[in-house]
Amino acid sequence: MTATTKGSLTCVGVGMMLGAHICPISRSHIENADIVFSAMSDGFVEKWLEQLNPNVHSLQSLYGKDKSRHKTYKEMVQTIVTAVQQNKKVVAAFYGHPGVFVKPAHQAIEQTRALGFDATMVPGISAEACLYADLGMDPGKQGCQHYETSQFMLYQRRIDPSAMLVLWQIGLAGDLSMGIGTTGVAERRLLLELLAEDYSLEHNCWLYEAATMPLMQPRMEQLPLKALLQAEINQHTTLVIPPEKSLVPNIQMRQRLKILQQQATNISKQDNNVIPFNKREKIQ
Template sequence: MTDINNEQLIVVGTGIRATGQLTIETIAWIRAADKVLYITADPVAEEVIRSLNPDGAESLMDLYGSDKLRLDTYADIVERTMNYLRQGLRVCMAVYGHPGVLAMSTHEAVRKARAEGYTAKMLPAVSAADCLYADLGVDEFGGCISYEATDFLLNLRAIDPACHLILWQIGGVGVLTYETHHYPLVGLERLTQKLMAYYGPNHPVTLYEAPQFAGVDPIIGTGPLCQLPHSSPTPNATMYIPPLAKPQPDTQVQWELGMQTQVTA
């Protein structure tokens, strides 16, 4: 069993809905830390963190800025975390969602802390994708590919139209800076063209936002792919595209193994 006193850096996630998705283990670490460096724009999550550790809680949101490259912000986050570790404090980084999902600074902080001889650990948490699976009824059994939207747009990434497809940060596609409300949607048109080469214009796509607060419904907007450039996905939106077709069977392997029936979970 892990001794809670051993870790010097612990990286946790508050889930998408901090009131219901904080694990008991995460709560214990937030309480036990000398410094809780948190990243959330959600006032409820902020209040929960501050009430768990009133003396040690410190927001990192001041490191974000309009027109500032997100990569520069991530470097600043790691540097501030390391400064507290070097002062001999036990540091808890608390970010919304899962701390390892599209969260460059948390992975880098763990790597850097270990490289400097500190003990560091990341705990799993509920991510936006976990909420999406539940709210949209998506089962990974059919295969699921997920990309960061700008990464998908700017690189030659593979798509399997027989899989579920999730595109993160669709509201900021084609933008490398941080914006507080809406991003300029420069890349949405080009992204749509790229996707239409696989799915055609009329395949349904869903813009999804998981609720951050108890008792609130998710925001789910579905329409044909060709209409995507006319939508306004927010920074919190994730895009989901259902499979277009069934996978092509590998008849050779099925024949070799005598397994011509449909595989089920």
């Protein structure tokens, strides 16, 4: 009698560029899985996955024209978790990083663990990682803020124009239906109004699309914010707004830190003036 293996879930990211960005750990998980669920819109990626594991099931058909993405994500999670409950070694593969703007991956892991099964995530190369490389921008230089565009519009935010701002899913800006179609000029105009509170509309931004195939060039289109209204914006476009303002020194904090440093120097000077215990007797 063979002992039944317990089901498990691993969410992996295949990166942005077909076949080129996947890490060895993710590849090995895919090759050794009982079943691989693929949540990628690109048929080429699925064909490539099938070379690593013949048992690939696409979750793409769960999306629907007039269907909320919330419902689709719920169904994806249900499909993945059900397979784990059938004691299968399950891999769910997403493009980019499986934990970056991927609600179903996080939820599937949470639910799998709550049911007492093992669930892990393996990081992948995201659009964010690619944009730092292609646009030559370092998020550590002046800091960086990331928002999902509709969430950015629907909630109160404190934007810092001295840091970089990255808006994801700009193609779906202001979509209240949680659908899958791109929104139009009217929604973008409202987004611009919001951005105009912190930026000049003459300020240059980037429309960025990472290359997804070898030999393909990334789209890196620089334009003033005001030109966003007429620009071509796709589902896979990310908006990158470099800092418009310089960093402003925090004088008060600098002074307080200086005082701390001086106090520490004084204490160590005092310590050096104290005659060590083992030398005291010799001096007497």
